[in-house]
Amino acid sequence: MEYYEDFEKIIEWTKLMNKIKTQILDLASPKNWIEDYPHENGNYVNKCIQCGEFFLGHKRRVICRECQTS
Ligand SMILES: [Zn+2]
Numbered sequence: 657m658e659y660y661e662d663f664e665k666i667i668e669w670t671k672l673m674n675k676i677k678t679q680i681l682d683l684a685s686p687k688n689w690i691e692d693y694p695h696e697n698g699n700y701v702n703k704c705i706q707c708g709e710f711f712l713g714h715k716r717r718v719i720c721r722e723c724q725t726s
Pocket of ligand 1: 705
């Protein structure tokens with residue numbers, strides 16, 4: 657059954673990649689820290705510890721802009 661397990665992993669991986677890609681393309685997402693972009697380490701893809709969604713911002717950020725400000 658190893659084949660099926662690997663297949664499941666690939667599906668999960670693809671979903672994850674698509675999600676990241678969508679969020680990267682969506683630079684206007686309210687989750688992104690747009691004020692970080694001009695900084696040297698300001699455009700990393702991070703995962704929010706509160707909502708679990710990906711967002712763009714400084715590499716040290718652990719929470720998205722939406723969760724932080726709500
Ligand atoms: Zn969040």
